[in-house]
Amino acid sequence: MIDPSLDIDAVRAFVRIAEFGSFTLAADSVHTTQSAVSLKLKRLEKRLGVRLVERTPRHVQLSAHGVAFLEHARGLLEAHDRALTVCGNARQRLALGISDHVAGPELPALIARMNAQDAQLLIDIRIATSGDLLQRFDRRELDAAIVRLDTGRDDGELVTEEPLAWFAASGWQHRAGEPLPLATMAEPCGVRALAEQTLDAAGVPWKEVFVGGGVAAVAAAVMAGLGVAALAPRMLPFGAENVGRRLGLPELPRLPVLLHTRIRAGRPRNALDALAAAFRSVVRG
Known part of the structure; x- marks a missing residue:
């Protein structure tokens, strides 16, 4: 008998592809590989019996079926995440610092991306200079900081490199x-x-x-x-x-943009990965 249920991870991969318009950025946002995201999409399309995404050498766009499915997919993910919260996952808080030189005019859209990743995550964002944020991070006042390269430190994860x-x-x-x-x-x-x-x-x-x-x-x-x-x-x-x-x-x-964090897994890490992928998307334009 064919299992009639949908794979939540596959649905999440499809939504990320739709949001970023890129298999690479979608993979970054869920902390996996491009091939893994592609495989999940293929399995989802096979389960639904329709093509959701049209692939060309330069562009990734939704098919008519993909556009119709997207709203339902987002609703499914929201219901899934709410169910996990109700069943005992306490609301978590993420204290995040973002350098003033990094935040930019896209910050509202980037925050919306984080909220879409996990609406139950309480996000506390501070905007300041990279040096100030790194001091707060070292004092454990922040869970994570996205900053410009700071000479003398090599403990950050490269998010992207931005031209000046x-x-x-x-x-x-x-x-x-x-x-x-x-x-x-x-x-x-x-x-x-x-x-x-x-x-x-x-x-x-x-x-x-x-x-x-x-x-x-x-x-x-x-x-x-x-x-x-x-x-x-x-x-x-x-x-x-x-x-x-x-x-x-x-x-x-070009100046590196780095993510400094002690968070390695869980919902806050998923939100940080989604934000990092969004920053890469913005810089690449």
Whole structure:
């Protein structure tokens, strides 16, 4: 007799593929391999008797059956997770720090991804500098921290590598013969230090004209025409211009984004894996 039930893990894999549009990112989010996710999807499609996902060399998209099944699949996962909670799994809390240079405008959508992974998980998020968050993590005030690379530490898990560039307001002009005006974060800030060291190594004179307490403040100073800032492209509002090549500025390296955590398994770890996969999706664009 054929088992009429659905495999919850296979349903979860399908939902992750639908959310990320990628087998690789779906696998990252559930902490497994791409081949394992593909196999689960095939088993689910065989059980349902329909193709849920159309695969092409460049794109992954849902079939008509996949679109129709997605809402029901999400409802099934929510009911499954609620049932586990009611049957004795106490609500867990995850204290998570995210660097201001990492969070970005996508943070609401990323939090929604974590909530979709586990609606019963209480998520306590703190936004601060990477250095501050790592100190809190070491004091065990945080369960996990997603930060920029901190020199001298090698205990983080690589989430992704993000490009940096020199940005100014559209049409902004540098006055010839004057030092490059910089808008930066307040110390200590790894991106600030990297930008200044890169300019020094290239022999480019500079001066600070604005020091902000957060990325949003630095981006505002850039858009107000105060000067140039080293930032990730996704941090800038529409209208910012990459002026590095026009001004002959040295190229900035890609900076690693790392996850520091003592959590190795369970619901909080699943939520962290989903968040890490979402960050990779955002950076890859």
